[in-house]
Amino acid sequence: MSAITLRIPDAMDKALRDAxxxxxxxxxxxxxxxxxxxxxxxxxxxxxxxxxxxxGEGDAL
Incomplete structure (x- = not known):
């Protein structure tokens, strides 16, 4: 597992939290x-x- 840091712009914060x-x-x-x-x-x-x-493996893309 890798860690990432995500910076959310203030303008997106409320919309993201609402979603x-x-x-x-x-x-x-x-x-x-x-x-x-x-x-x-x-x-x-x-x-x-x-x-x-x-x-015939049963998989399709």
Missing amino acids: AASAPSLNDYIVKALRRQMTIDAARQLAPIEPLDLG
């Missing part, structure tokens, strides 16, 4: 958002690659 109101914590909300963004970024990098022949 995270239903999450267990602000930290949890930010970690989930970061994971989603990392998944999207990885998918964008994989998208241009030729389709994978998974040989």
